Amino acid sequence: MSTAPPTSRDVTSLRDEARSSERDDRGTTCDLTVVVPAFNEAGRLPTTLPVLLDRLSRGDARSVEVLVVDDGSRDGTAAIAAAADPPVGVVVHVLVHDRNRGKGAAVRTGFAASRGRRVLVSDADLATPIDELSTLEAHADDDRIVIGSRAVDRTFVVSPQPWYRDLMGRIFNLCVRALAVPGVHDTQCGFKLYPGPIARALATTQRIDGFAYDVEHLVVARSWGCDILEVPVRWRHVEASRVHPVRHSAQMLWSLLGLAWRRATGGLPGRPEGLV
Numbered sequence: 001m002s003t004a005p006p007t008s009r010d011v012t013s014l015r016d017e018a019r020s021s022e023r024d025d026r027g028t029t030c031d032l033t034v035v036v037p038a039f040n041e042a043g044r045l046p047t048t049l050p051v052l053l054d055r056l057s058r059g060d061a062r063s064v065e066v067l068v069v070d071d072g073s074r075d076g077t078a079a080i081a082a083a084a085d086p087p088v089g090v091v092v093h094v095l096v097h098d099r100n101r102g103k104g105a106a107v108r109t110g111f112a113a114s115r116g117r118r119v120l121v122s123d124a125d126l127a128t129p130i131d132e133l134s135t136l137e138a139h140a141d142d143d144r145i146v147i148g149s150r151a152v153d154r155t156f157v158v159s160p161q162p163w164y165r166d167l168m169g170r171i172f173n174l175c176v177r178a179l180a181v182p183g184v185h186d187t188q189c190g191f192k193l194y195p196g197p198i199a200r201a202l203a204t205t206q207r208i209d210g211f212a213y214d215v216e217h218l219v220v221a222r223s224w225g226c227d228i229l230e231v232p233v234r235w236r237h238v239e240a241s242r243v244h245p246v247r248h249s250a251q252m253l254w255s256l257l258g259l260a261w262r263r264a265t266g267g268l269p270g271r272p273e274g275l276v
């Protein structure tokens, strides 16, 4: 018997019923939103989500929301996230896409729903350990995106990815630097800290649904006068990547070309009015 995938509302209300005494007010802001894009993560989330929640409850932020965005998974990812038991001070919401739309689309959904003064994006596999949040926070500012980087100091890469993926990453970055974000040596590490208002503004302008969405965020935010700071963070290669070396690389290059065209022809969105 097949079971229909849960909708965002189903899962959130499940959580709220279970923890009604700790229900938060979605209309208020919190210190930190953590967006976790998740596609078929039922295997990894049971290990990584408790680590993430525990660390967040011991951090500087007093009120934290974690938004797991299930991007049309078919393995029960949403139900696993919904069953998480967050410590005091942390709430979990699960947002669900009815079909797989891409990592960028999932991040956009999380950003649009976020309430945090700051917004962290973290990959579900914690390839960068959540402890590194304090590294990014030490450099955070209201008009700066602080990005975890494997390129600033490669001794931070605890366990490297296979050589061909590393090479493809370097070639992609050469193109990124030439065409879109000069001076930034690693746009693809899945660990970035945004000022909340910038993240929510980017959610309204973002066009790229796939893996090149980070580049779009950085190009557009920089065109708004936002600073981009690359900070070395620990990173280890985790097996079972969902990134297909050929198909997704081709998609990313195509997205990058479109972005470069928009940048060169004045097609980037202006800084939204009222963005402080």
Ligand SMILES: Nc1nc2c(ncn2[C@@H]2O[C@H](COP(=O)(O)OP(=O)(O)O)[C@@H](O)[C@H]2O)c(=O)[nH]1
Residues within 6 Å of the ligand: 036, 037, 038, 039, 040, 041, 069, 070, 071, 100, 101, 102, 103, 104, 105, 106, 107, 122, 123, 124, 125, 127, 190, 238, 240, 241, 242, 243
């Ligand atoms: N929403 C969404 N997330 C994805 C998709 N593919 C991968 N992800 C998420 O993006 C993050 C990085 O994916 P991963 O497979 O670890 O890629 P890699 O480490 O960059 O090779 C994880 O949190 C994945 O669940 C997708 O199609 N949609």
Ligand SMILES: [Mg+2]
Residues within 6 Å of the ligand: 123, 125, 127, 238, 241
């Ligand atoms: Mg990974």
